[in-house]
Amino acid sequence: MKHVKNILSFMLMLMFSLTVFAGNVKLDLNAIYGATSFHTQGAMEFAKLVEKYSNGSVKIIVHPGGSLGFKGPELLKAVKDAQVPMSDILMGVVAGSEHVFGISSLPRLVSNFKEARALYEDCKPLYEKAALKWNQKFLYAAPWPPSGLVTKKEIKSVADLKGLKTRTYDKNGAKFLRELGGSPVSMPWGEVYSSLRTGVIDSVLTSTESAKNGKFWEVLKYFTNIYYAFPLNMVTINLDYWKSLSKDQQKAILKAAKEIEEKQWKNSEERYFSAAEILKKHGMVINDPTPELVKAMDKAAKKIIEEFMKKAKGKERKVLEKYVK
Incomplete structure (x- = not known):
């Protein structure tokens, strides 16, 4: 073959x-x-x-x-x-x-x-x-514009993320949400809207732009600006x-x-x-994360970055060391 x-x-x-x-x-x-x-x-x-x-x-x-x-x-x-x-x-x-x-x-x-x-x-x-x-x-x-969490309920703490079935776009996102107690789900973008409708998932890690394109205001209510990644x-x-x-x-x-x-x-x-404004016009609520959530996210992010850097060598590692806080 x-x-x-x-x-x-x-x-x-x-x-x-x-x-x-x-x-x-x-x-x-x-x-x-x-x-x-x-x-x-x-x-x-x-x-x-x-x-x-x-x-x-x-x-x-x-x-x-x-x-x-x-x-x-x-x-x-x-x-x-x-x-x-x-x-x-x-x-x-x-x-x-x-x-x-x-x-x-x-x-x-x-x-x-x-x-x-x-x-x-x-x-x-x-x-x-x-x-x-x-x-x-x-x-x-x-x-892409920075990724946020688009959810049905408001996310104020790590407890709100527990068991949350969230569509993620790659392994880093899946690891991040798993560290926070969520249940990441991988699926093609074309299946996301119908999966939200049917309850297969109840949230999405994505940008305001994608939330706008997906008309997520029809199935979700909140966008939390977690600035996950670009x-x-x-x-x-x-x-x-x-x-x-x-x-x-x-x-x-x-x-x-x-x-x-x-x-x-x-x-x-x-x-x-501009996409954030469109989401607001359709009734979505856009929030910044609480200090408690920021602290938990930074802890989870640090662990994932450290794991990633173990496999990084030479110039790749040198670049990362410049940005790791």
């Missing part, structure tokens, strides 16, 4: 190389969130910029909602094996394959956008190196596809990537506040 997959990948690359030789390139970009998502919209704008800067010679087709069939932990391998040329990837979800990609979703490591950007810039060379290891070129990354989504391209492009086409893609990265960082901060 592996031999057959290798042959198919070779045939796909051969067809692509012939297309590049002809001067026009079409690349599919797998987007794991729906068309209205902040990151999918960024990918769509990125595609427009690439077409513009390449004078129409490179066209990227964005496929929202994981419609190409790739949605989670398998994404690094899917791009590596050229099952899909490009993808938008939530870093924390693939941290099991590459440790360094778990940094942006470490709990309470940074507390604002300025710190999150500084952490990203320090980690970017590590992300680029890790992507190369997985046969792909790292193009850009941008954060998780990153990255866009990468299979390295064989990348090398098949002309130098001018590569320059066009990198120019577009740099531009959209800057814009998406600004958009993320703006959307944090």
Whole structure:
């Protein structure tokens, strides 16, 4: 079976190389969130910029909602094996394959956008190196607005979290909530709303932006600003596809990537506040955590970060030591 997959990948690359030789390139970009998502919209704008800067010679087709069939932990391998040329990837979800990609979703490591950007810039060379290891070129990354807890009941203390069935987006989030007495649940984003409706879960660890997109005011009441993390989504391209492009086409893609990265960082901060206002208009209550809850969260976060750092080596560990409080 592996031999057959290798042959198919070779045939796909051969067809692509012939297309590049002809001067026009079409690349599919797998987007794991729906068309209205902040990151999918960024990918769509990125595609427009690439077409513009390449004078129409490179066209990227964005496929929202994981419609190409790739949605989670398998994404690094899917791009590596050229099952899909490009993808938008939530870093924390693939941290099991590459440790360094778990940094942006470490709990309470940074507390604002300025710190999150500084952490990203320090980690970017590590992300680029890790992507190369997985046969792909790292193009850009941008954060979700900070993750909070969206719940049916108000969260004032650790006791309120006990047994709370919370959908989390990666292993760090699951460990964090488990330390606080919660019951983390892993599931695809597309199943979250119906699971809230049916009682499979009763809360979500996510951003104001995602809470807005999911219309969570219909099933939940409170958003607690716990500033859990500023998780990153990255866009990468299979390295064989990348090398098949002309130098001018590569320059066009990198120019577009740099531009959209800057814009998406600004958009993320703006959307944090604008989405919060929309949640309020629909009757949701937005609170800051109590001092008791802050103390408990910091204790849980410290334990998880310490465990993470045991596996960190060299430059990765050096970067983390700069931010560990």
